[in-house]
Amino acid sequence: MSRSVQTGLVHSDYTAPAGFNAYPVPIHHASTVLFKDVAAMRAGTWKDKQSYTYGLHGTPTTFTLEAKLAAIEGGSCCLLAPSGLAAIAMVDFALLATGDDVLLPDNVYNPNRELGNWLTRDFGISARYYDPMIGAGIAALIEPNTKLIWTEAPGSVSMEVPDLPAICQAAHARGVLVALDNTWSAGLALRGFELGVDIIMHALTKYQSGGSDVLMGAVITREQALIERIGMAHMRLGMGVSADDAYLVMRGLPTMKLRFEAHDAGARQVARWLKGRPEIARVLHPAFEDCPGHATWQRDFSGAGGLFSVLFQPSYGEAQTDRFVDALQLFGIGYSWGGANSLVMPYRIQAMRRDWPDQGVLVRFNIGLEAPQDLIADIEQALGRL
Known part of the structure; x- marks a missing residue:
């Protein structure tokens, strides 16, 4: 059948030969699905x-x-x-x-x-x-x-x-x-x-x-x-x-399991360092004994990933902790986690929870895949801005 150039731009008799194979799953771009009959x-x-x-x-x-x-x-x-x-x-x-x-x-x-x-x-x-x-x-x-x-x-x-x-x-x-x-x-x-x-x-x-x-x-x-x-x-x-x-x-x-384990190791290292800082009242990390539900975490979990929070001493107000967050250089200010880049986010936890028992500003960290010692150094210089 003779076809115009325009129809040829839409329809083709060519079919790729079978047998191609590769590791990546093929990407099927499709809204319309075609049926045999x-x-x-x-x-x-x-x-x-x-x-x-x-x-x-x-x-x-x-x-x-x-x-x-x-x-x-x-x-x-x-x-x-x-x-x-x-x-x-x-x-x-x-x-x-x-x-x-x-x-x-x-x-x-x-x-x-x-x-x-x-x-x-x-x-x-x-x-x-x-x-x-x-x-x-x-x-x-x-x-x-x-x-x-x-x-x-x-x-x-x-x-x-x-x-x-x-x-x-x-x-x-x-x-x-x-x-x-x-x-x-x-x-x-x-x-x-x-x-x-x-x-x-x-x-x-x-x-x-x-x-x-x-x-x-x-x-x-x-x-x-x-x-x-x-x-x-x-x-x-x-x-x-x-x-x-x-x-x-x-x-x-x-690579998810390898990344998760690297996030976990880095986060525990940073969290342990923060636990020793006088500016920090509590480190809220499930792998630590004083985190609510730690015994349950020990029973049910095999790892922890990169996400944890800290509570600053009540003597530090929101303006001071905001200054700390703004002074961080390796941490982006963002809500997510699980990526290669470290993130930080201050929360008004008392407004979010009905019966929150603790005082002090809560700041959440996502520890990415940077070297933990570099993240610790960045946090240390930012704490100097409090």
Whole structure:
């Protein structure tokens, strides 16, 4: 058939020869998925991963990343979302309806708290907050309409480590599901499913990417019925991710464990040095004995990563600690963690927590992959600005 030049620009008879293979997973850029024939189109369904229907519901690139992430956690099902917060929202909208109740730890990631407040205000879903150290005592807070309990291990600002097995046992006795934000440990240092958790969420933006250049989240389960419910929310909310971003996360996975261990070693070295400084009242690092939940961390975790916080002596006010933060040269001021660059962030923790017991300004550190002795020297010169 004779074709015009314009049609030739759109259609080609060329097909690349089969047999090409390489280590990187191919990047499939696709919104439209092509079907072999009408019968194949009608036989396919987005509800399983045995066929492809539309780019939003998955391509070989995203399916491969989902399988890798599920394997890291010891799960069987995974769904990707455009961010960690999007993954949290996907779980909430899948499992909660008007009249239901959700429990969140008082040290929860603040956007999750804001989402809980929104659910209460506009959707008729009550979001209540509990002491992260409550353990089995959470049984007293479970109401007949409680459907979901969020956990975060540890809290990503104040670092308390919850007793997950105790919370899960109390929840399951009343038929309540437990979701874990496992971003702090990257799924490497805490085995959530083995402790009884039903759903695990990650902000892949952090250690999985490792490059401070990707926003993505994931929800992982072991239960097919759960992933089907969450999958409906995934479809209805249009939670697609780009193939390029999926590729970037996959590129970071082979080095994630090595990076995590380097972050952990560097953070402990810096934290130990800070613990000896007279300006610091407390170092909130789960591997240290005086951090709330340390014994639980020892029991349940195999590592710690690069994120911890400190409390300055109450004699130092916010203006002074802000001056300290501004004086740091190797630390960027930013909310994230898990990348090669160290970060610092001052928090007004008393405004964030209902019953915060300590005085003093809280400052959170993410220790990157720089030499720890250089970071210590930078902190020391900045402390001189207090």
